[in-house]
Amino acid sequence: MSKKNLIVIGNGMVGHHFLEQFAASDAAGRFDITVFGEEKQLAYDRVHLSEYFTGSTHADLAMGTAEWYAEQGIELRLNEQVTEIDRENKVVSTPQGTYHYDELVLATGSYPFVPPIEGREHPACFVYRTLEDLDAIRASAQEGKTGVVVGGGLLGLEAANALKSLGLDAHVVEFAPRLMPVQLDDDGGAVLRHKIEELGVQVHTEKATTAIIKGEEARLRMNFSDDSHLETDLIVFSAGIRPQDTLARQCGLDIGERGGIVIDNQCATSDPHIHAIGECALWNQRIFGLVAPGYTMARTLSSALNEDKDAAFTGADMSTKLKLLGVDVGSIGDAHGQTPGARNIRYNDEQAGHYRRMVVSSDGKKLLGAILVGDNSYYDTLLQYALNGIDLPENAESLILPESQGGAPALGPDALPETASICSCHNVTKGDICGAIDAGCTDLGGVKGETKASTGCGGCAALLKNVVDSELEKRGVEVSKDICEHFPYSRQELFHLVQVNGIRSFRSLIRQHGKGHGCDICKPAVGSILATCWNDHILASDHVPLQDTNDTFMANMQKNGTYSIVPRVPGGEITPDKLIVLGQVAKEYDLYTKITGGQRVDLFGATLSQLPEIWEKLIAAGFETGHAYGKSLRTVKSCVGSTWCRYGVQDSVGMAIHLENRYKGLRAPHKIKLAVSGCTRECAEAQSKDIGVIATDKGWNLYVCGNGGMRPRHADLFATDLSDEELIRTIDRVLMFYVRTADRLQRTSVWMENLEGGLDYLKQVVLEDSLGIGEELEQHMEEIVGTYQCEWKTAVEDPEKRKRFREFVNAPEKKDPVQEWTTERDQRRPVLESA
């Protein structure tokens, strides 16, 4: 049986989502699929369009890849506009040819509405819809100082944000008396306006533009109906969308009075072989201008084409939660209280710029809608009340009051029914999440992978985490991020408390932010944080009680209570003289001697009181501490590199020594290991390190977040062909970001896997500086490098510190009686006793 032809017109977010769904379904095998896109690019994320001006590229915004289409056997015809549909012969035409279809899907989306204003054709007038539009706006902005957005709705404010990020003085001109007239009321609009004006965007409401003419000071002048005017260098129209139904009109499909292709519950048009989804479709007299309902239509159609009799689109919730110019805005259900008998509860804090309104049913039992401006942390709870018809608590107002004024804690995930929709983009319910956990998912990442929840717009991330945490907890899986019983904070949160409040001791931290006296979990963690923040000597008396014995005595305790000593040997390069000193010291104190995996020498069996004596001798010979005891940089392993090796392309030893000297002493949540290989043969095994550097003939390739040990992980390629300076700057940022944000005892690999957005996010932060903290991270690292001291040198020179190394404070000559020794392979080792 030959395959049928399925043609999709339109390659936007909804069209792409449909193909994703359909390609994974059984029916996919019965169709040859062709998709036409009018734009040059593959479907991309229009919701985050303004990020195109802050560093994102098409590749970042793209929904899929050409490879994916090829793998699915989908013929992708971009930059090819369908000009005609011939329903009689079931053929579509483009300038390039004609194509037969058996089933046709219209996912043509919408086009921006441009009000019929005289002068709107001026070349400095734009719309805000496609990447091409944005390229044109960017080019025009280079010559201008001021930009105006016509339209103060959701997209208009997004566009204003985009103009602002292009460095223009941004204005918003709105016809209605307030911003976001569809989603907000007057009070909410006023709060939003105030906040946005504070951010430097000027807002003009109740302005009807009558004409656009040549300006005197700027390129253009906008004349308003109240005889005022505004000069600007460019204008962006964002006054709403209209369904793109031209093809459907021309071939005689049913069209709504005000546009839109009429569809039924199965997304079929008036022709049963033609379907329409997304913003071009009119269902029940409604156009849905949000992505989530479009996705629901896409799923419905995919099921319908798989002959699923139950598939039906039955409307969609139009609640929205956004951050516009950094200001939280939320609108839920019947936000304007149009339900008969509806009553309102309002909270308005003009000082803080917070406005919240609940619309409740006449009996006060159900939440019908809500408006939020300034703080969306109330959104998830309110949405769940509204969507699931949960009875409101007695003091319903507590749901929008700040906690300090008796506000209720957020609705616990337990209160949600199994049918509660958690992720509306992918239609994931609480029941689906429980199912995934019962099927073996044990963390957030696993649940996301299994259900796709929170992988669409991401708006439900916090709610999803709460549900997952709560369900895991119910099943006895420990998920608390609290570091221990003394602090209700994670390590990262403690780091911020210490840094922001300038806290310099454990005692003041626990007094201000914790309870009790601390323990062996929080004390070392705080010790490490204090060391990173202020880089004081770890034997400063305040810090001594915080350290694990290894950190306190700057050596590694072994099973019989003695210590091992590892002097630093940067890059594994050592002179014969220094090697001889190591041998002499080991011989004098009868220390068991072993070469480590990190290209240095470990000396075992020193008693507490011998440590300072031994270090005096090592320091005199030019050694420094190797920090083998610390959660800090251990070694930078290297191969011999281009100075000797006939294959080497860079001086790997030189770079390794440079890196080791730069980062030695850096305190971190866990140990850090580096390696530098002089060529692609990778003899230093850099790809198994937290930071791995491999020489290329043009510079260095950087790998991050690998490790050996219990759970080995190959490092990921992070950046290529870096110069020496670029390499160091990048490593500075990666390490400092890790030190600041990782949890206690979290190695770089686990840290990176747990970052929302993983490697890509880390790249954005470090390489593209998406958080704007790059310089701060470098500067912090520079301070730590600048204040480095060899802890052992400081300790042996200070009699007070040396006192700590007395085995028995009242009997300096007394030898520890339990240390018994024997000889094996010509070296001393402890007698092994099972205690």
Added chain:
Amino acid sequence: MKARTRWDVVCSVSDLVPDSGVAVWTEDGPVAVFYVPDRLPALFAISHTDPFSGSNVLARGITGDLKGEPVVASPLYKQHFSLRSGQCLEDESVKVTVYPVLLDGDQIRLQVPVAQAEVAA
């Protein structure tokens, strides 16, 4: 039954480290003395010997409290011992010896069971 006891001076205040321990040698063997300035009493003394490894290391553990009980964590395998009773929190069957301790001027005195000490020696 203890034959007799004695309050021995084991060290002075200047030997102590706040919120930490030091080891002293007594006739009863090695003892760990802890000084926790925020508590009353502020001095504790338990055996220095970690019963799980047999090594003399407990004074080098980290002090703190768990559910209000003052504890030290063994630096080797991290079990917690009550500074008041010597009880191991992770293993009911394990307990270390506790010694009465007091501050006398700037001297620290320990009450050591001499008879036992003689047997041990």
